[in-house]
Amino acid sequence: xxxxxxxxxxxxxxxxxxxxQAAFRYMLLAxxxxxxxxxxxxxxxxxxxxxxxxxxEAFSVGLALAxxxxxxxxxxxxxxxxxxxxxxxxxxxxxxxxxxxxxxxPMRARDGNVHRGDILKGMIPMISHLGSHISVVxxxxxxxxxxxxxxxxxxxxxxxxxxxxxxxxxxxxxxxIEKLPLVxxxxxxxxxxxxxxxxxxxxxxLVDRAIGxxxxxxxxxxxDLSLCLETFAKATARARAGHGPQLVVGHLLxxxxxxxxxxxxxxxxxxxxxxxGRDCIEVARQHLIDSGWSTSDxxxxxxxxxxxxxxxxxxxxxxxSGPDPFQETWQALATTRLAEGLIExxxxx
Ligand SMILES: Cc1ncc(C[n+]2csc(CCOP(=O)(O)OP(=O)(O)O)c2C)c(N)n1
Numbered sequence: 001x002x003x004x005x006x007x008x009x010x011x012x013x014x015x016x017x018x019x020x021q022a023a024f025r026y027m028l029l030a031x032x033x034x035x036x037x038x039x040x041x042x043x044x045x046x047x048x049x050x051x052x053x054x055x056x057e058a059f060s061v062g063l064a065l066a067x068x069x070x071x072x073x074x075x076x077x078x079x080x081x082x083x084x085x086x087x088x089x090x091x092x093x094x095x096x097x098x099x100x101x102x103x104x105x106p107m108r109a110r111d112g113n114v115h116r117g118d119i120l121k122g123m124i125p126m127i128s129h130l131g132s133h134i135s136v137v138x139x140x141x142x143x144x145x146x147x148x149x150x151x152x153x154x155x156x157x158x159x160x161x162x163x164x165x166x167x168x169x170x171x172x173x174x175x176x177i178e179k180l181p182l183v184x185x186x187x188x189x190x191x192x193x194x195x196x197x198x199x200x201x202x203x204x205x206l207v208d209r210a211i212g213x214x215x216x217x218x219x220x221x222x223x224d225l226s227l228c229l230e231t232f233a234k235a236t237a238r239a240r241a242g243h244g245p246q247l248v249v250g251h252l253l254x255x256x257x258x259x260x261x262x263x264x265x266x267x268x269x270x271x272x273x274x275x276x277g278r279d280c281i282e283v284a285r286q287h288l289i290d291s292g293w294s295t296s297d298x299x300x301x302x303x304x305x306x307x308x309x310x311x312x313x314x315x316x317x318x319x320x321s322g323p324d325p326f327q328e329t330w331q332a333l334a335t336t337r338l339a340e341g342l343i344e345x346x347x348x349x
Contacts, residue, residue, distance in 0.1 A: 017293035023065055023087070023225055024284045025302055027057035030083035031281055032303070033092060033310045037099050038260045040314065046099050048113050053080035055223070055255035056187050058280035060084035062228030063155045063185045063248070066236035072149060074122040076137040076156040079114040080187065080254075084157065088123055096313040102320035107333060109323050131168030133158065134184060138171060141180050153239045155183045161192025163209070164200050172245070176213045179244040183235050186247065187222060189254035190276070194266045207249040215245040222250025223276055225284040253277045 034052045041050040053060055060077075064084035067073040075088045082095065097105030098116045107116045107125070117125030124140065126133055137156040144152050162168055163186060175182050188206055190197050203209065210217025216238060220231040228250065235246035253276050257264035271277055288294040 017291065019065070019229065020225065020284075020291075021288065021293060023058075023061045023229060024281075024288060025306070026061050026064075026087040027083050027225070027281055027284065028303060029086055029092065029306050029309070030057055030060075032306050033095065033313075034082055036310050036314055037096075040099070041260050045318070046113070047101060050099070050260040051079035051114055051258070052256045052260070053082050055252055055279060056080045056189060056250075057083040058225040058228045058284060059185065059187050059220075059222035059250035059252060060157070061087045062225070062232040062250075063157065063183060063236075064088040065229065066183070066232035067153060067155050069122055072122065072144065072152045074124060074137060074140045074144075074152070074154045076124040076126065076133055076154070077117075078126055078133065078157040078159065080159070080189075081157050085123065089121060090118075090123065092309065092313045093316060094118075096310075096317040097320065100314065100317040100320075101322045102317045103323040104320050105317070108328065110328075110330075110333070130162045131158065131165035131171060133162070134168065134171035134175070134182075138175050138178070138180055138182060141182060142178065151181075151240055153181045153183060153236050155185060155236070158184065158186045159192060160186060160188040160190070160197055160200060160206060161195065162186070163206055164192070172209075172213045172215070172247075175245040176215045179242070181239040181242075182245040183232065183239050184245060184247050185232070186249045187252060188249055189252050190271060191254055191258075191267065193258045193262075196266075205249060205251075207247060210247040213245075213247075215247055216243060217247040217249070219249050219251070221276065222252035223278050223280040223283055225280060226287065251276045252280070255279060 030053060037046060038050050038052060040046050060081045060083040064075060064087035067075055067088060069089055077085050086092065094106050098107055099113045101109040103109055106118055111125065115125050117123040124136055127136055134156050137154040141152065141154045186206055188197065192200060205219050207217040207219040218231050218235055220227050222228060231248055235248050239246050253271055285299055288299065289296055
């Protein structure tokens with residue numbers, strides 16, 4: 001029987017300073033960019049919602065860095081995965097252009113801010129926030145299997161609320177039966193909008209569900225970057241080696257509202273002071289200093305470089321125009337690319 005529910009230990013098995021530094025910088029870039037975007041939203045410069053990944057950056061980056069775009073891995077990020085998107089290769093300017101409605105952006109300003117992606121690069125635009133996202137990534141993996149492509153892993157991101165939907169159960173069951181090389185990252189941030197976890201599921205840890213589906217599960221402190229990197233590296237390697245779907249549950253707290261329109265008044269002080277209420281960026285910053293991998297001066301230097309980078313990207317996107325309705329074809333972007341034969345296996349090829 002497959003090994004199930006691998007509870008991650010407190011100590012990471014191996015670590016490299018440069019890998020950890022790189023992960024931290026993506027986390028910092030995501031945080032600073034999202035804070036800038038939130039302030040533009042409050043100033044009325046962003047149309048649509050702004051959803052932040054505050055508190056989830058370590059978990060997000062852990063999955064994205066474990067995937068390998070050059071091998072054809074696919075990644076299905078969600079609304080709180082700015083850090084992972086950047087780590088998987090999204091250009092900051094593409095994120096800024098989408099939020100600011102520039103026609104130069106990857107979705108030509110037609111899609112919701114977080115509904116962006118690049119199918120050719122393996123980054124699947126999210127179709128819904130909830131469980132149906134899994135089937136889209138599974139479909140991509142099955143397609144690659146039909147074409148004989150091997151050793152490819154798909155990573156898909158979910159929240160705890162997604163695990164309460166029927167689509168989650170159907171998709172997990174199918175992935176288990178097909179033994180898909182799928183890593184399902186569930187960020188248990190203790191809330192689905194304003195519904196707390198205790199009103200959503202009765203098991204002690206969502207990872208316990210892995211046993212019922214016959215798949216392997218991993219439970220990790222999502223505020224600890226070392227453990228996140230370690231856990232996702234292990235889960236991805238097992239998926240690639242043919243051990244089937246891997247359910248990775250990260251325990252953390254959403255350190256913001258559901259979106260910037262929500263003040264999160266329902267998140268109690270007790271939860272904020274709880275074991276998973278700490279800020280993963282602060283934890284990682286301290287770890288960099290304590291391990292001697294970086295000094296606080298160095299981290300300050302990165303912070304100001306990143307602030308500059310974010311400023312340049314947002315200013316550039318703000319100067320660009322929106323789409324001209326008379327020039328646009330209004331076809332779905334993926335369809336245009338299919339028609340042009342740009343997607344592997346498409347009729348045009
Ligand atoms: C089928 C469906 N029902 C409801 C919604 C509205 N909705 C969007 S996000 C969300 C809560 C998601 O919570 P969770 O999965 O825990 O993710 P989190 O926001 O905490 O990251 C809901 C109910 C939706 N997008 N799709």
